[in-house]
Amino acid sequence: MPRIHFLAMAILLLAFAVPAVADDRPNFIIFIADDVSWNDFGCYGSETARTPNIDALAAGGMKFTNAYLTASSCSPSRCSIITGRYPHNNGAASELHRPLPEHLVKFPKLLKEAGYYTALAGKDHMPQDNADEDAVWDDKRGTKVPGNSGGEGHWVDVVQKRPKDKPFFFWFAATDAHRGWDADQQWQKDNYGPKHNPDEVKVSPYMRNEPATRDDLTSYHNEITRFDYYIGQVCEELKAQGAFDNTLMIVMADNGRPFPRGKTRVHDSGMKTPFVVSWPNGIKDAGEACDKLVSVIDICPTFLSLAGVNVPEQAQGVSFAKLLEEPGSRSQRNYAFSEHNWHDYEAHGRAVRTGPGMLYVRNARPEKAWLGPADSVSSPSHKDIVKAKDDLTAAQADVLLAPRPAEELYDTSKDPLQTNNLVGNQKYAKHLAEMRQVMDQWQKETGDSVPEDYTIDFYDRVTGYIDSKTGKRIKGDRPYGDYPGQQHDADKINASGPK
Structure with a gap:
């Protein structure tokens, strides 16, 4: 056998004999x-x-x-x-x-x-x-x-x-x-x-x-x-x-x-x-x-x-x-954005946070309470709040609050429970103006929108799962409407807005 063929065969056999080892990527x-x-x-x-x-x-x-x-x-x-x-x-x-x-x-x-x-x-x-x-x-x-x-x-x-x-x-x-x-x-x-x-x-x-x-x-x-x-x-x-x-x-x-x-x-x-x-x-x-x-x-x-x-x-x-x-080290992120869209109940809420601890909330459906999902509304913990609705702290009363503010602003370092809405407080007027501008920019650049034909409530707001009028669970197809960003084809938009 020629020497070159022998070496090639030896290398091939060695490759099969040695077990493969994972690369060093995490x-x-x-x-x-x-x-x-x-x-x-x-x-x-x-x-x-x-x-x-x-x-x-x-x-x-x-x-x-x-x-x-x-x-x-x-x-x-x-x-x-x-x-x-x-x-x-x-x-x-x-x-x-x-x-x-x-x-x-x-x-x-x-x-x-x-x-x-x-x-x-x-x-x-x-x-x-x-x-x-x-x-x-x-x-x-x-x-x-x-x-x-x-x-x-x-x-x-x-x-x-x-x-x-x-x-x-x-x-x-x-x-x-x-x-x-x-x-x-x-x-x-x-x-x-x-x-x-x-x-x-x-x-x-x-x-x-x-x-x-x-x-x-x-x-x-x-x-x-x-x-x-x-x-x-x-x-x-x-x-x-x-x-x-x-x-x-x-x-x-x-x-x-x-x-x-x-x-x-x-x-x-x-x-x-x-x-x-x-x-x-x-x-x-x-x-x-x-x-x-x-x-x-x-x-x-x-x-x-x-x-x-x-x-x-x-x-x-x-x-x-x-x-x-x-x-x-310096963070690559100055703002963190969040959303509340339909989850059992109609909703369109937006929030932006800054590193220094400011939180701004925008609510396009302020007429109704942000109760939480249906399984929470039907829970013993929620029922305990409803039973005591005339004897609640500010933090507890916020669960049932309706109508809600269309805008909220919190200094989370001083108000970790986020119950003291600073919209209207002149000491925070500059913060409010900045947060409004940042939110406007983010919604525009990422193609966010508030649907007119929105997804409506699927569950009863009093009992969670049971219709308070009929005593039966609400049935039927899920009532999906238009979703946020649909009119702007936001799923095709890759822009991130402010970071």
Whole structure:
């Protein structure tokens, strides 16, 4: 055999004999809770929740204290994260349960095309017209396993069975802590510890400190603890595989808690999200807290840029990768914008926040209360507020307030509950003028609009699910109307507005 042929054959045999090794690009995991407010983890000051695994990630990583959702509503929020776009720039997906247009790309697809192994396990809730999910996910699992319908049951198995020669992106989405409270019936004391005690639950200022409300909150915190347990299990598996240090993990939520003044609201109680980031190979100072503004649409460009993948023009966010290395460095974001569109009830609310702590709210449907979703309106916690409607604090009364102001302005550093509306206060006239201008610019440049043929209420506003006149649940097709931005074809607009 000629020598050159022998060498070629030897090289070929060596290639097959040596196992492939994953490249050194970071792995990514998003742990996303369902309906959990920013301050309901121990590391964010909760006096009730037991979240030792999340707290450990914060202690060894970085905790962001000014991270905001673009929508406090399940599917609009998730669709916004996965495309890196504002809800009204996602077409019909700006409203609950409605699909993304076919032409928009879910960013894990770009990671997959670049050699990443991608998997979704748990809650999806990101529908798309003519979706080709196989182009996005190598593996896709549901929410239930025997003894656990909380959405976490497949997580460890996905990590164990991943190909070890590829970097990975995992979207691990719980259904905890969405109402239904199935964790109470599926509780595993050996894994989760004792259930929370209603007598020890800390009640939010937006709610009444009544037995039914404390019981309601207890079940909610049980689900948070179950979510935390499975995060810990994934971390242990990654450490066993030697993959933990090079895995960038984010622990967050899709919207605020499903209680009064939480889910769907544009105020911090609905729109602010916990945002714990772990990445030992990339975070310089473990245990740091970063107070710079971050929007969840920033996840897309951050992950893609760190993976060496071109960020598509559709992405409206900015990378926060620099903050992981230097949390005190200058932020690329000066404003964070949020929306409240139809979610069970008609709505069109907009909000913008600044780093110094100003919040401006614009409400195009001020005649009706911002009650929250139907499952909150039908909850014991909401009923406790209704029963005491003549004896409520300002924070509690805001839940039922109708009509609402068309504009609101808050100095959140001095008014964390956001109950003192500063519109009309001359000391804040310059702030109000600036925020109005910024909001006008953002709505114009991104193609936002207030539909005239809007989506109307689907549920009763008194009982939540039951029609107060007939005693029956409202039935029929979902009453979808035009969605915000439709008249401007906002789903084709990539401009981000002010950042």
